[in-house]
Amino acid sequence: MTNKKLDELQKEIGIKFTNFDLLKTALTHKSFNKEDNNEKLEFLGDRVIGLIISKYLLTNFSKDNEGILDKKFANLVNRFTCAKIAKNLKLKDYMFLGSSYIGLNRTNDKIISDCLEAVVGAIYLDQNYKEVEKFVLGNWKKYLDKSTVAVVDSKTKLQEYSLKKYKILPKYKFFNQSGPQHKPIFKVQVQIENSKKFTGVGASKKIAQQNAAKKLLLDLKI
Numbered sequence: 001m002t003n004k005k006l007d008e009l010q011k012e013i014g015i016k017f018t019n020f021d022l023l024k025t026a027l028t029h030k031s032f033n034k035e036d037n038n039e040k041l042e043f044l045g046d047r048v049i050g051l052i053i054s055k056y057l058l059t060n061f062s063k064d065n066e067g068i069l070d071k072k073f074a075n076l077v078n079r080f081t082c083a084k085i086a087k088n089l090k091l092k093d094y095m096f097l098g099s100s101y102i103g104l105n106r107t108n109d110k111i112i113s114d115c116l117e118a119v120v121g122a123i124y125l126d127q128n129y130k131e132v133e134k135f136v137l138g139n140w141k142k143y144l145d146k147s148t149v150a151v152v153d154s155k156t157k158l159q160e161y162s163l164k165k166y167k168i169l170p171k172y173k174f175f176n177q178s179g180p181q182h183k184p185i186f187k188v189q190v191q192i193e194n195s196k197k198f199t200g201v202g203a204s205k206k207i208a209q210q211n212a213a214k215k216l217l218l219d220l221k222i
Contacts, residue, residue, distance in 0.1 A: 009094045013119070015135065017126050024096070026122035029111060031098030038118035045121030049077055052136045056144060072147045076140060082113035085139050091115050154213040158192065161222060166193040170216075172209055175199070188212050195220070 006023060010016055017023045022041075030037040053076050057069050064072070075081065086092070092112050124132040137144070155170075162170050175187040188208035191197045196219065200212025 005094065009091075012089055013135065014138075015123055015127065015131070017122070019126050022122040022126050023119070026118040027091070027094050027115060028096040029098065029115070031100050032096040033098075038115060041118035041121035041125075042114045043121070044124065045117035045119065046077075048120050048124045048132060049082075049117060049136055052133050053077055053140065053144075056137060057147070060144075061147070076143055076147060079109055079113045081140075081143055082116050083109035085143075086112035086116040089116070089139070091119070154210050154217055157222065158190070158213040158217055161217075161220070162192040168193060170213070172212070174205065190216055192216065 003020075006020070009027075010023070025036060026038050026041050026045075028037045030039060050073075053073060057064075057072055057076075061069060061072065092115075095111070095115055097111075120132060120136060123135055158170050162168060170190050170192045173189045173191075175189060177184050177186050179185040184203065185201060186203070186205050186208040187199060187201050188205060188211075189197050189199045190209065190212040195216060198212050198215040198219065200208045200210065200215060202208035202211050
């Protein structure tokens with residue numbers, strides 16, 4: 001690949017490297033060079049992206065709890081998002097790949113998302129934190145602006161908590177159905193490991209379960 005081609009990439013990403021070799025290394029897949037490739041820069045870039053995105057979320061979504069922030073973070077730094085950004089920057093056109101990859105799809109999500117992380121690591125080493133933060137926030141802006149998390153219902157939230165803490169599912173017990181057939185009332189009880197039993201009432205079993213789960217979550221202060 002010519003230096004002219006790499007100059008095009010620098011214009012594309014808006015960064016002028018002082019150490020040209022860092023950029024080349026960031027674009028080098030291990031199939032091209034087993035010794036001098038982008039794996040270590042990828043390792044660094046992954047942490048740099050995590051720091052910048054975490055800081056942004058804490059600053060701009062200060063009212064969200066840790067669980068919501070964690071879900072937003074996961075959506076922003078996963079391979080799927082990184083691959084979309086890498087494709088937008090056309091990184092696949094500048095990568096150094098070995099002969100074993102000839103004929104294979106060069107847009108492989110893992111390869112290009114790893115390359116993006118390596119480029120971020122290279123920018124951090126070549127420039128400074130301010131510049132790499134500008135790069136990350138600029139390229140993640142569309143996803144940061146749309147950073148939302150679907151509201152998790154009480155039953156799901158209780159299930160996640162119970163599985164994480166005790167490795168078992170909550171236990172629901174159907175009590176009875178009362179009221180007229182056209183307007184029934186269901187009563188359901190729920191309990192998890194080391195908790196009290198809580199009863200929920202609703203127009204269906206599902207609603208009753210949600211209400212029971214909600215009461216238990218309130219008791220757990222979750």
